[in-house]
Structure formats: C-alpha cells, structure tokens
Amino acid sequence: MSRPSDHIDSVAPAPADGVNQPKLGFVGWLRFFWRQLTSMRTALFLLLLLAIAAVPGSLVPQRSSDPNGVTQYFTDNPDLAPILDKVQAFDVYSSAWFSAIYLLLFISLIGCVIPRTKHHWQALRSRPPRTPARLSRLSAFERRSDDSGATPTELIDDATKQLKRQGYRVERYDADGSASVSAERGFLRETGNLVFHSALVGILVTVGFGGGFGFSGQRVLVEGQTFVNTLLDYDSFNPGRFFNESELAPYKLTLDEFGVTYETENLDAYGQAIDYRAKVTATSPGGKPQDATIKVNDPLRFEGTDVYLLGNGYAPTITVRDPEGKVVFSDSIPFLPQDAQLTSLGIVKIPDGLAEQLGMIGFFYPTQAASKPPFFSSYPDLAYPVLTLNVYSGDLGINAGAPKSVYALDVDDMKQLTGGDTGVESIELSPGQITDLPNGLGTVSFDNVAANPSTENYAGSVKRFASFDVHHDPTQLWVLAFAILALSGLITSLFVARRRVWVKAVAGADGTVSLEYAGLARGEDPGLEAAVEAIAEAHSPTPVPSEPEGRIAP
Amino acid sequence: MTLVEISNLCLWSAVAVYALAFIAFTFDLARRSAEVTAAIDAAEREHVEQAAAAHERVGALANASGGSVAPISTSDGVVRKSRRPADEPEQQASRKSPSLRVGVSLTVIAFMLHLVADVTRGIAAGRVPWANMYEFAMTGTLLIVAVFLVVITRVDLRFLGSFVIGLVTVLLGLATANFYVEVVPLPPALQSAWLVIHVFVASLGTAFFAIGFALSVVQLLQGRRERRLGLVQPAQSSGPLRFLLTLPNAERLENLAYRVNIIGFIFWTFTLMAGAIWAERAWGRYWGWDTKEVWTFIIWVIFAGYIHARATRGWRGSRAATLAIIGFSAVMFNFVVVNVFFKGLHAYSGL
Ligand code: HEM
Numbered sequence: 020m021s022r023p024s025d026h027i028d029s030v031a032p033a034p035a036d037g038v039n040q041p042k043l044g045f046v047g048w049l050r051f052f053w054r055q056l057t058s059m060r061t062a063l064f065l066l067l068l069l070a071i072a073a074v075p076g077s078l079v080p081q082r083s084s085d086p087n088g089v090t091q092y093f094t095d096n097p098d099l100a101p102i103l104d105k106v107q108a109f110d111v112y113s114s115a116w117f118s119a120i121y122l123l124l125f126i127s128l129i130g131c132v133i134p135r136t137k138h139h140w141q142a143l144r145s146r147p148p149r150t151p152a153r154l155s156r157l158s159a160f161e162r163r164s165d166d167s168g169a170t171p172t173e174l175i176d177d178a179t180k181q182l183k184r185q186g187y188r189v190e191r192y193d194a195d196g197s198a199s200v201s202a203e204r205g206f207l208r209e210t211g212n213l214v215f216h217s218a219l220v221g222i223l224v225t226v227g228f229g230g231g232f233g234f235s236g237q238r239v240l241v242e243g244q245t246f247v248n249t250l251l252d253y254d255s256f257n258p259g260r261f262f263n264e265s266e267l268a269p270y271k272l273t274l275d276e277f278g279v280t281y282e283t284e285n286l287d288a289y290g291q292a293i294d295y296r297a298k299v300t301a302t303s304p305g306g307k308p309q310d311a312t313i314k315v316n317d318p319l320r321f322e323g324t325d326v327y328l329l330g331n332g333y334a335p336t337i338t339v340r341d342p343e344g345k346v347v348f349s350d351s352i353p354f355l356p357q358d359a360q361l362t363s364l365g366i367v368k369i370p371d372g373l374a375e376q377l378g379m380i381g382f383f384y385p386t387q388a389a390s391k392p393p394f395f396s397s398y399p400d401l402a403y404p405v406l407t408l409n410v411y412s413g414d415l416g417i418n419a420g421a422p423k424s425v426y427a428l429d430v431d432d433m434k435q436l437t438g439g440d441t442g443v444e445s446i447e448l449s450p451g452q453i454t455d456l457p458n459g460l461g462t463v464s465f466d467n468v469a470a471n472p473s474t475e476n477y478a479g480s481v482k483r484f485a486s487f488d489v490h491h492d493p494t495q496l497w498v499l500a501f502a503i504l505a506l507s508g509l510i511t512s513l514f515v516a517r518r519r520v521w522v523k524a525v526a527g528a529d530g531t532v533s534l535e536y537a538g539l540a541r542g543e544d545p546g547l548e549a550a551v552e553a554i555a556e557a558h559s560p561t562p563v564p565s566e567p568e569g570r571i572a573p
Numbered sequence: 574m575t576l577v578e579i580s581n582l583c584l585w586s587a588v589a590v591y592a593l594a595f596i597a598f599t600f601d602l603a604r605r606s607a608e609v610t611a612a613i614d615a616a617e618r619e620h621v622e623q624a625a626a627a628h629e630r631v632g633a634l635a636n637a638s639g640g641s642v643a644p645i646s647t648s649d650g651v652v653r654k655s656r657r658p659a660d661e662p663e664q665q666a667s668r669k670s671p672s673l674r675v676g677v678s679l680t681v682i683a684f685m686l687h688l689v690a691d692v693t694r695g696i697a698a699g700r701v702p703w704a705n706m707y708e709f710a711m712t713g714t715l716l717i718v719a720v721f722l723v724v725i726t727r728v729d730l731r732f733l734g735s736f737v738i739g740l741v742t743v744l745l746g747l748a749t750a751n752f753y754v755e756v757v758p759l760p761p762a763l764q765s766a767w768l769v770i771h772v773f774v775a776s777l778g779t780a781f782f783a784i785g786f787a788l789s790v791v792q793l794l795q796g797r798r799e800r801r802l803g804l805v806q807p808a809q810s811s812g813p814l815r816f817l818l819t820l821p822n823a824e825r826l827e828n829l830a831y832r833v834n835i836i837g838f839i840f841w842t843f844t845l846m847a848g849a850i851w852a853e854r855a856w857g858r859y860w861g862w863d864t865k866e867v868w869t870f871i872i873w874v875i876f877a878g879y880i881h882a883r884a885t886r887g888w889r890g891s892r893a894a895t896l897a898i899i900g901f902s903a904v905m906f907n908f909v910v911v912n913v914f915f916k917g918l919h920a921y922s923g924l
Contacts, residue, residue, distance in 0.1 A: 059881060059884060059885040059886075060885055060887075060888075062881055063878055063881045063882055063885050064889065066874055066877055066881060067874075067875070067878050069874050070871045070874040070875050070878065073867055073870060073871050073874070074867075074869055074871065075851060076862060077867040077868060077911070077915060081862060083861065083862060084861050084862055084863055111862075112862045149882075183680075198838070210726070227862075235858070282757075282758050285756070285757060285758060287755035287756065287757050288755075288757035291757060291758065291760065292760065293758045293759070293763075294761060295761050314761065314762040315762050315764070315853070315855060316761065316762065316764055316765040316851075316854050316855050318854060318857065320686065324855065325858070327855075329856070329857065351844055352921050382751040489858040490858070495853070495859065498859070499850070502846050502849075503846075505842075506839075506842055506843060506846065509838075509839060510839055513835045513838075513839065519641040541901065543828075543829035543831065543832075545828060545832060
C-alpha cells in the first residue's frame with residue numbers, strides 16, 4: 020500500500036498515544052518484544068514452526084489415537100522409546116512444546132487482530148481521502164476529455180452518482196476550476212480478514228474448554244444385552260475436566276439384533292461387509308422404549324449423547340459345568356476380530372466353581388477352512404463355525420484386586436492343559452457340541468443360540484456383539500459455528516477487492532474538460548485496471564476529442 | 574466389453590494422448606527457445622548499433638516478461654496506464670504457435686477419454702468414482718486438467734502445458750500401473766454423503782494447488798533468470814531455459830500463482846471442515862490427530878504460511894513461491910505416502 024492511511028491518522032483520537040510512548044527501559048523492552056511478537060514475520064515463523072511440529076506425531080504412534088501402537092513401539096524399540104517419551108513424542112499434540120507454539124501463535128494473533136480491529140473501525144467511519152495531486156502516478160490511470168460543454172462539477176456529479184451505485188463510499192473534493200470525487204470500497208475485505216482470525220481464536224477457545232465439559236465412554240453389548248448410561252456400566256470412560264457425573268441421564272439401551280450384509284455377487288469383494296445395522300431399543304428415564312437403528316456413519320442422538328457404532332464381532336456362548344453337571348459358568352464372550360474373515364480371539368475366565376481356576380484362550384472361525392491346524396477362517400459369516408480352546412489352570416491373578424483386562428490372559432502362573440506342547444489336543448467345538456475338560460475338571464459346551472438349532476444351517480447359531488462409543492460434547496456446535504464463520508470470513512477477505520478510485524475533471528482553456536480516472540489497490544486486486552477502465556467507459560463512452568456529442572448525459 | 578473394460582481402455586488411451594500433448598507443449602517451449610536464439614543471432618549479424626538492435630528485436634519477446642509500466646497512448650486520444658503489459662504480448666507470441674494449439678487440442682481429446690473412463694468407472698461401481706487410491710488419482714488428475722482447461726480460457730497459461738500435463742501423465746500413469754483395483758462395493762465406513770463432498774472438494778483443491786505449483790516453479794526459474802541477467806540483457810540468455818524469455822515475468826507469475834492458490838486454499842479449508850464433520854459422524858469425534866488429519870492440517874498451515882509470506886516484506890517473491898511448492902509437495906506426500914505407508918483410520922487406499 021503506497022499510501023498510508025493518512026485520513027485515519029488525522030482523525031484518530033490521541034488517547035492511545037500516551038500509552039504508546041516508550042517510557043522506561045523496561046517498558047520499552049516490553050513494547051519492543053510485543054511488537055516483535057505481533058509482527059507478520061513472527062506470525063509466519065510460528066505458522067511454519069507449527070507445520071513442522073505437527074509432523075512427528077504422524078511418524079510415531081500417539082497415545083490419544085493409537086495406544087496399542089505406542090505399547091508396540093515400546094516393545095519394538097526398547098531403547099529409543101523412553102527417550103522419545105521424555106520429549107513427549109507419543110503425546111505430540113498435547114505436549115508442552117506443541118502447545119507453546121500454538122499458544123504463542125494465538126497470542127500473536129490476538130495482539131495483531133486487536134489493533135487492526137480498532138484501526139478498521141476508525142477507517143469504517145472515516146471519509147475517503149483527498150484526491151492526490153498527480154493521479155497519473157497511480158498504477159491504474161486513464162485520461163479522457165469531454166467537450167460536451169458540461170462543467171467539471173456537472174461531470175463529477177455524474178461520476179459520483181455512478182460510483183455510489185457501484186457501492187463506493189464517496190467524498191467530493193472540488194476546487195476552483197476543477198472538481199473531483201474520491202471513492203473507496205471493499206471494507207468487507209478487512210472485515211472478513213478480522214472475522215476469520217477472530218473465529219480461529221473462537222475455535223481454539225471452544226476446543227480448549229469444550230473437551231472439559233464432555234465425556235466419552237465405551238461399551239460392548241452382546242445381542243440381547245442392555246446398558247444403562249451410568250458411570251458403572253461403561254467398559255471405559257473418559258470424563259472431561261469439568262464433567263459432573265450427575266449430568267448422565269440414566270437411559271437404557273438394549274442391543275436387540277446386530278445385522279450384517281455381505282457382498283455375494285461381486286467376486287472381487289466376495290464376503291466383504293457392505294452393511295452393519297445395530298437394532299437397538301432406547302428408553303429414556305421414565306420414558307417409553309423406542310426402536311432405533313445405529314449404523315456406521317449414522318449415530319443415534321439420544322438424551323444429549325451421541326451413540327456411535329464403532330466395532331463388532333462374534334460372541335460365542337460358552338457354558339462350563341462341574342463334574343456333577345452343575346453350571347459354573349455360562350456367558351457370551353465377545354471375541355475380537357483378527358482379520359477380515361473374522362478369525363476372532365477371545366478369553367474365558369472361570370474363577371469359581373471348579374477344583375482349580377481355569378483360563379481359556381479361544382479362537383473362533385466363523386467359516387473354518389482348514390481341517391487341521393493352523394486353522395483359519397475363509398468367510399466372515401457363519402457357514403461352518405468352529406471354536407477352539409486352549410485350557411490353562413492355576414492362578415488367574417484376579418484375586419489380588421488389580422484390574423485385569425477381560426481381553427488378556429496372564430498365563431505366567433498357569434499351567435497349560437490342552438494344545439501347544441502339552442500333547443493334549445486343543446478343544447474343538449461346533450455350535451451345540453459339548454466335550455470334557457482335561458483332568459476330569461468338568462465339561463465345556465459351545466452353545467447354539469439359534470431359534471431352531473440345526474447342524475445343516477448355522478445361521479444365527481452364534482451371537483454377535485457391537486461396540487459403542489457414547490459421546491457428549493456440548494461445544495461441538497460452537498466449534499462448527501466458528502468454523503463456518505472462519506470460512507465465510509476467509510472467502511470474503513480473499514475475494515472482495517479493496518480499492519480507492521478517483522475521478523477528476525479540470526476545465527481546459529478551449530472549453531473542453533480533461534477527465535482523469537485513477538485507481539489504487541489496497542491489497543490483492545487483479546481487477547483494478549479493468550475496473551478503472553470500466554468506470555471511465557461508463558462515464559464518458561465516447562472519449563475521442565473530435566466528436567462533439569462525446570458524452571451522453573444521464 | 575464391460576463398462577470396466579471400457580473405462581480401463583479409455584484411461585490408458587487418455588494417458589497415451591496426454592503424453593502426446595506433453596510432447597507438443599514441450600515442443601512449443603523448444604520453439605520459444607529457438608526463437609530467442611534466432612532473434613539474438615539476427616541482431617548480432619547487424620553491425621550497426623548492434624546492442625540496440627538486439628535489444629529491439631528481443632525486446633518484443635522480452636516485453637512479455639518485462640511488463641511495461643510506461644503510459645501507452647492509443648490513437649483515440651485515450652491515455653491508459655497499467656502494469657499489465659499492453660495486450661499481453663506473450664499471448665501474441667503463443668497465439669501464433671501451432672504446437673501450442675496441437676497441445677491444447679490433444680489435451681482436450683485426452684480429457685474427453687479421461688472423463689469417459691471416470692464416468693464409466695463410476696457407473697460400473699454404482700457410486701462416485703473416488704473411493705480408493707486408483708479412483709482418487711483418476712478423478713484428481715481429471716480435475717487438474719479440467720481446471721487447467723478452464724483457466725486457459727481466461728488467462729493464457731498454455732505455456733504451463735508441459736508442466737501440468739507432464740505431471741498429470743506421470744501421476745495417472747503411475748496410479749494406473751500401481752494402484753489399480755477392481756470395482757468393489759463401499760465398506761460401511763465410506764457410505765456417506767460426505768464421501769461425495771469431502772473427497773471431491775479435496776481433489777478440486779488439489780487441482781488448483783497443482784496449477785499454482787506449476788506457476789510457482791516457473792516463477793522461481795523466471796525470478797532466478799531475472800536476478801542473474803537483469804531484464805535489459807536478454808542477449809546473454811542461453812541454455813535450455815531460454816524460453817523463459819517469452820513467458821510472463823516473475824511478478825506476474827507470482828500474482829497468477831497466488832490467485833490460483835487461494836482458490837485451492839479455500840477448497841482445502843472446506844475439505845478440512847467437511848472432514849471433521851464426517852469424522853464426527855463416522856468415528857464419534859471431529860478431530861483426533863489421525864495421520865491423515867495431521868497431514869491435512871499441515872498442508873493447511875503451510876498454505877496459510879504462504880498467504881502470510883505474500884503479505885510479509887522480504888518474503889514476497891521467491892520465498893513465498895518456495896512455500897507454495899513445499900505445500901503442493903505435502904499434498905502429494907499426503908496422497909501417496911500417507912495413504913500407502915502410514916497407519917491410521919483412513920485406510921481406504923484399497924491396496
Ligand atoms: C493461527 C494462526 C493464523 C492463521 C491460520 C492465519 C491465516 C491467515 C489466512 C488464511 C489469511 C488469508 C485470508 C485473509 O486475509 O483473511 C491471513 C491473512 C492475514 N493474516 Fe493471518 N493467520 C494467522 C495468524 C496471524 C497473525 C498472528 C497475524 C499478525 C501478525 C496475522 C496477520 C494477517 C494479515 C495482516 C493478513 C492479511 C494478509 C494480506 O494482506 O494478504 N495472521 N491469515
């Protein structure tokens with residue numbers, strides 16, 4: 020911008036001046052530091068630093084998004100991992116150094132936006148600046164002449180009207196023998212820029228606080244199971260800092276049925292799941308049950324929470340009886356899928372009722388494809404389901420009180436009874452079959468839960484489970500609102516051209532009037548010359564001096 | 574022939590025709606270099622006022638890169654002054670070039686084939702043709718060419734043909750050879766209207782960034798030449814990049830690149846937001862620093878940096894252009910390396 024905002028300087032009230040004067044060394048230094056921090060160069064530097072700082076988080080697994088990956092990384096790189104952990108490489112996006120960069124950036128941003136807002140506010144209320152003496156120096160310039168007999172004032176009256184119609188703010192600067200109009204437009208550009216930057220602050224603040232008020236919880240439900248939205252009923256729960264348990268509405272959610280559709284026509288994708296449907300019944304506290312379907316990409320919004328379908332698999336129903344035939348354990352255990360064909364891994368723990376504590380590591384193959392080990396599944400639906408179990412006896416380690424994952428079995432203090440090197444074949448069951456446990460401990464059965472069990476068609480013989488995430492984030496909509504604001508501000512600021520235009524008419528000696536049209540871009544304005552040309556064209560369509568009716572008066 | 578076979582055939586044909594178009598565009602650049610040499614030689618043969626003559630002859634070419642700022646009087650008594658070179662002489666130079674016209678025609682033909690390939694693939698799959706890497710590449714490059722073809726109707730950027738079409742040929746060829754997958758139905762995670770919007774806008778943003786990238790590369794070359802030789806001594810120009818003399822000057826290239834890049838940036842901003850909205854629906858959180866999210870964010874910040882650089886004293890020019898180039902490289906990295914080698918929720922390469 021070749022011309023500083025002269026107008027604003029003259030109108031601007033003085034109060035800020037007293038504060039702005041450098042006083043003592045200390046204040047002077049502070050001022051110097053502040054000016055450095057809020058300079059364009061610093062903003063640019065911090066932006067680039069932010070981009071670089073975000074990279075390591077994509078190279079090293081992060082606790083927030085991939086906790087298992089972090090555990091694995093520690094196993095794979097026992098020497099390097101602790102060092103990386105010291106520099107918070109597994110928590111990059113909440114690390115001190117990453118936070119420092121974006122906080123500095125936002126301080127810089129605020130320090131930049133506030134004075135500009137003030138300045139812009141004044142600019143909005145100021146009048147377009149005085150017409151420069153030598154318009155021909157400006158980057159866009161046209162000269163024409165008019166000999167229609169109109170006076171400079173009349174000509175400029177027309178030009179003023181024309182510019183006003185085009186959305187310019189105008190100011191007349193007439194003098195002896197000449198008239199001029201100074202026009203200005205595009206204040207929305209700066210407004211958009213300020214809205215954009217302010218909205219970024221809005222996003223940061225709402226994201227920063229928003230997480231604090233919400234929660235997220237996970238719960239696995241086997242078909243037929245019900246979950247109540249209370250702290251105790253979650254498998255895992257992550258409350259925000261300001262979360263209060265009383266906010267949980269104790270609604271009930273029952274997984275009635277989990278449906279899957281598999282591709283069967285396209286041989287390139289044979290067996291690929293193309294639809295998951297969790298049919299649920301949701302019941303508000305004191306309300307009527309209502310049916311709903313939760314799908315991937317289609318969460319259930321209920322009682323202020325959002326319930327997402329994130330995973331699913333099989334939950335074989337296993338019953339263990341003691342030697343007398345008394346049931347000591349019967350449950351549907353979610354088995355975690357290991358591959359696309361749903362070979363699944365699950366753990367059964369039987370702490371009580373038998374002579375010894377038993378643990379079983381089970382593999383479930385919805386469609387077992389090999390007749391002898393290693394088994395694998397060749398299709399994810401229940402065509403030929405087989406469950407294999409390796410039995411361990413000894414101390415399950417759950418009496419000590421330390422929480423133990425239901426998906427892991429610590430076999431250090433246990434003795435393997437079947438499978439592996441024991442010489443005893445591991446247990447292998449189809450739905451509906453029962454077999455003896457080793458050492459006369461009792462029996463184990465793999466129950467067929469189909470309505471009409473059959474050995475021809477295993478459809479429905481094994482239950483499915485679904486894992487749900489329940490979220491509550493009261494600020495989500497605010498973030499969205501700020502984001503939309505930012506985008507609109509961005510578009511405005513990048514596409515609205517801000518420019519000043521002058522039209523000046525000077526009476527010549529021979530009765531003709533010489534007209535000057537000039538424009539000055541303020542910021543990016545690729546259309547400036549064309550705009551000035553168009554203004555001149557509309558104002559004096561026939562500029563050739565020899566033609567008397569050069570101008571059509573409006 | 575099945576639809577998929579038609580699609581594949583059209584795509585390979587498109588790659589071949591793009592390659593021809595690339596040759597034609599490159600031929601045009603070579604012709605420009607030759608013209609520069611010829612103009613210099615002709616000037617040198619004249620003994621009288623050798624320097625001045627060289628200046629004059631080459632001046633016509635150099636005018637394009639110089640961008641006169643002197644007032645230009647036209648016969649109708651209108652005095653007009655503008656930073657634009659009068660009537661953009663570089664356009665005059667290129668309008669005459671038959672190889673340019675051949676290049677553009679071949680590009681249009683290839684584009685048609687490409688479009689048919691894309692549409693038939695979509696019909697065969699019964700959905701939008703951008704659900705795995707092969708399809709992203711196919712639709713993304715289609716958009717690059719579409720944006721290029723639209724842009725050259727407004728500003729004569731045909732000289733970018735060898736850069737843009739070269740890039741498209743390489744990307745499309747590599748993708749077809751390495752990323753090809755059969756048509757398979759969408760997994761549940763991708764069954765969403767946001768697939769249509771988010772991925773399409775991301776590809777559109779990428780297309781604009783690609784054109785901006787090509788402009789920035791030429792700008793850097795041009796800037797280097799201008800700094801080394803100075804505008805007034807085109808006679809010293811030599812080497813394979815002599816054609817630069819017939820292209821717009823670095824400042825104009827920078828302005829063009831900026832205009833294209835900010836459009837890309839707006840699309841990218843939208844992509845980021847739409848991705849967050851989709852992530853909320855699909856995964857239950859709108860932002861989780863998944864690798865793909867991280868790289869989308871990094872790209873966004875780099876281009877925000879680019880926009881700032883343009884407005885920062887000492888950074889406008891070559892430095893800003895370098896940032897734009899780094900930004901587009903990050904886009905490519907995000908597409909190829911992150912999709913294929915990084916682990917994350919966005920496991921949709923289909924490979
Ligand atoms: C979170 C950090 C920031 C981001 C993501 C960001 C992003 C952007 C973007 C996208 C633009 C171009 C669109 C527009 O004009 O509205 C822009 C322009 C601008 N930003 Fe920022 N900005 C950031 C911080 C800052 C800071 C700290 C300053 C002050 C030092 C600043 C000063 C400006 C100015 C003056 C412009 C106008 C540039 C022009 O005239 O073209 N920004 N910023």
